[in-house]
Amino acid sequence: MNIGRGATQQSSAPYNRRLVLDFIRQHGAASRKDIQEKVSLSPQTVANITNELESIGLIVSRRQKDLKTRGQPPIAFEINPDAGQSIGISLEPGRASGALVNLVGRIDARFEVQLQGCDRPQLLAGLLELVANLRRQANARVWGIGVALPGPLGDTELSFVGPTALEGWKDLSILDQLQEATGLPLFHSVDSVAGALGETLYGVARHLDNFFYLHLSMGLGGSLIVGRNHYRGADGNATEIGHVPVVPGGTPCYCGNQGCLERYLSLHSLAEALGMDDGQIRTSDLLDRLDDANDQPLQQWCQQAAQRLRDAICMIENLLDPQTIVIGGSAPQKLVRRLVELAQPLHRSVRGRPAPQLPRVMISQREEDCSLLGAAVLPIHELLSPRLQGVQKDDPGDTQAAELLGHRPANGGRRI
Structure with missing residues (x-):
């Protein structure tokens, strides 16, 4: 390290x-x-x-x-674990999960609200209810709000497109309103980046400098961590791996391409295979069904998803040569383990060697809390992660923690 x-x-x-x-x-x-x-x-x-x-x-x-x-x-x-807390919000289609997290990654409180449609007043009211509930339970300074949401973000052909993204949203100005209404600094990020930062600070990658994080949730995303910071690319949307076509002439994707990786390896694709709505996949007896060898729809999906995972691992390793690949997201850990098992043996790649120091694939131990913790990491990451390029030119003169660390509120909610 x-x-x-x-x-x-x-x-x-x-x-x-x-x-x-x-x-x-x-x-x-x-x-x-x-x-x-x-x-x-x-x-x-x-x-x-x-x-x-x-x-x-x-x-x-x-x-x-x-x-x-x-x-x-x-x-x-x-x-000092009691030096402050942050509010993390994980936005997914149809719901917002929230948590109050301290500086060492302990979740002190949780709350969830359902979000339906794209009506701005209703969405804002739901988010304000979530923040107010968690704020009432805080017992230390609240450093800010972190919001993780499906990418890509910005003005791209893929932004806010399809059922795995916040379909129907036009922009993120609602986060500006949330910051103004709460008076708290707000940071937002693609969910895969937030999850990677969470693993960097508190998870299986906390002693790693370079790794690739694969975010398996309703959709599929990725984040490349280099020198303990994520690689942004030109506009902050690097490693949007879910929309890489991997099957020529394959299943049409809502992005307009065909055969995208996300169409085979995501909770949304699993819900489609099982004939369920996305919301049902979280409440079904999915984990019990994994042990039923006669459950053909589920077992067939696992087999084809594992094949796509095997291909993705080889592609990531040969292109980026990370120390390891960490798989996290809101997908249940038992499901992720099954896919990794079925993906064996992995394809030969530049990471294949006789006596590796690390396994080629590691699974997040935070299970479904990965996205939630990753969101809460965003304000804390500004405190705990050194970034020389972000150093302020004026040396603060008082002893307030935020100013001592060059941590200042950003107008409009800063993207990390």
Whole structure:
């Protein structure tokens, strides 16, 4: 795992503070000596930063135990789980799930509302109800709201098209209204990016620098993580893998192409195969049916979906050469495991080797919370992830956490 190195310019103070926070988070606990050696900051700089972060409650200090050293054992710093919470919202067709999450990824409260149609007042009322419910249960500072929603976003031919996206939406101005009505900073992202960030901070990829995240939900998306940050592409829609045609002349896709990967590997395609509405797939006896070898519609879907997954894994590995591929999303973990099992043996690729350090495919341990946690990560990610390119030019003068870390509200809801 690569550790970021500190910067020396005065204007990089927020970056250095985030760097120290990220190092402490990754290691669970770290002494000042550990930080100095790994992050390459001077002892005085590390002392100043840890004093600042502790004074505002983002970290706590404890004496290390069971160390065979003379004198007082060194002090180790840890992220303070009670330093704040964020509200994560996962938007999918027909519903919005919400969670109140603390700085170490613990879900403290949940709430869900049903969203029908595209009527703006009704949609906004539902989202406001969700935020108000979670906010009443907060017991610490609420850093902001993170919203994860199906992509791609922006003015593209594929945006808001089809049943796996927010069909009928024209833009994301409703998020501007949500930010204005709540008074909280709001960040939004494609659900696959949010899920990848969640895995980076709290999941199976927390010690990885480079990996590909495959988001299996109603649709299918992906996110490439490089240097612990996601690769955006020209307009923020990179690795929209669900709409890559993989079967020539195959099933028509709502995007206008034929044989797109998402038409074979997604919860929507599973619902179609089982003759269900998308909403029913969440409440059916799907997990029990997986064990029924005589359930031909489900078993046939699993076989063909696993074949498409095998092809997708090979394509991702040969194109991008990630350390591993992490599969997450709202698809039940039991279903994902079945598909990965059926996809064996994997195709030969550049990641195939006699003694790999990591498995070629890893499955998120957050199960269906992956998207929800990923959404809540968005405001927290601004605190805990160093990004030198985003450093503010003015060094903050007070001790407010958001300003210390270069974290400022963005007009209109910032996209990550």
